[in-house]
Amino acid sequence: MTRPPDPPKVSKSTRVIAFVGRCSGAATVAYELALSLGLPESLWAAMSALIVSQEHLHETRSSLTGRILGTLVGMAVTISVSEVASRVAAPTAVQIAVAVAISALVAGEFPRLRVAMWTCPIILLTAQPSVPVVMAALHRGGEVMLGALVGWAFHWAAEFLVDAFASEAEEPPRRRTSRHHRRRRPATRQGVPQAGGEQP
Numbered sequence: 001m002t003r004p005p006d007p008p009k010v011s012k013s014t015r016v017i018a019f020v021g022r023c024s025g026a027a028t029v030a031y032e033l034a035l036s037l038g039l040p041e042s043l044w045a046a047m048s049a050l051i052v053s054q055e056h057l058h059e060t061r062s063s064l065t066g067r068i069l070g071t072l073v074g075m076a077v078t079i080s081v082s083e084v085a086s087r088v089a090a091p092t093a094v095q096i097a098v099a100v101a102i103s104a105l106v107a108g109e110f111p112r113l114r115v116a117m118w119t120c121p122i123i124l125l126t127a128q129p130s131v132p133v134v135m136a137a138l139h140r141g142g143e144v145m146l147g148a149l150v151g152w153a154f155h156w157a158a159e160f161l162v163d164a165f166a167s168e169a170e171e172p173p174r175r176r177t178s179r180h181h182r183r184r185r186p187a188t189r190q191g192v193p194q195a196g197g198e199q200p
Contacts, residue, residue, distance in 0.1 A: 014162060014165065014166075015162070018158040018159075018161070018162050019158075021158060022053065022154040022155055022157070022158040023050060023053060023154075025154050026049040026050065026053060026147075026150050026151045026153075026154035026155075027046045027047075027049050027050050028046075029049075029150050029154070030042075030045040030046050030048065030049035030146060030147040030150040030151070031043075031045060031046040033045065033146060033150065034046075034143055034146060034147070037142075037146070039139055039142055039143045039146070040139055041126060041139065041140065041143055042143065043143075044122070044140060044143040044144050044147065045143040045144070045146050045147035045150070046147060047147065048067065048143070048144045048145075048146070048147030048148045048151065049147040049148065049150045049151035049154070050147075050151065051063075051067070051147075051148075051151075052064050052067050052147070052148040052151040052152060053151045053152075053154070053155055054155075057155055057156060057159045060151070060152055060155045061152060062112070063148075064148050064149070064151070064152045065112070066112035066113060066114075066115065067115050067144065067145070067148045068145050068148060069112070069113055070107075070112070070113040070114060070115030070116040070119065071115055071116070071119050071141050071144050071145055071148075072141065073103065073106055073113055073116040073119075074099075074103055074115065074116035074117070074118075074119025074120050074123070074141075075119060075123065075137040075138075075140075075141045077099050077102050077103050077106075077116065077120060078095075078099050078119065078120045078123045078124060078133065078137055079133060079134055079137050081095050081098050081099040081102070081120075082095060082124070082133040083133075085098075092124055092125070095124055096120060096121050096124055096125075099120035099121075099124065100117050100120050100121065103116040103117040103119070103120055104117055115144075119140070119141070119144070122140055123136050123137045123140050123141075126140060
């Protein structure tokens with residue numbers, strides 16, 4: 001069984017530069033995208049882009065999945081609780097208590113969906129009297145998921161560039177070694193007829 005090649009080695013300074021670049025870029029781009037899309041609270045997009053980013057790419061991918069699914073659960077719970085609360089005139093504090101309790105039950109079974117618990121108060125506390133909770137949920141959820149996607153995209157791009165840079169840095173020595181071996185390889189004349197038709 002052939003052993004897969006070792007991944008290219010990357011210096012610590014290169015990793016630090018890539019980390020700084022992807023975090024700064026993700027927060028800025030997420031903020032600008034939220035503004036361009038007309039999302040009223042672009043703050044949550046910038047924060048989500050930073051929160052979803054982890055040390056390793058597979059960890060960021062897992063964080064992205066949990067954040068999106070958890071946000072969707074939190075949106076659904078908050079909208080449902082708000083619809084019921086509007087009929088009984090329940091105050092915001094009661095709505096937060098009930099919505100977080102339901103989300104906590106879900107998170108207890110599926111820990112990756114913990115973000116649902118703080119999605120509920122974010123939606124309820126940023127909703128305006130003139131704006132339905134459904135619209136507030138769509139706005140907050142859109143901002144959070146947009147930021148998470150941007151954070152993952154910047155991490156993927158940073159890893160791709162770092163690996164490409166490391167591979168390029170290792171390539172010249174391999175080429176020089178290959179040419180060196182070709183120059184020193186002795187030519188063989190076994191089986192080649194010599195003058196007069198005799199073989200050595």
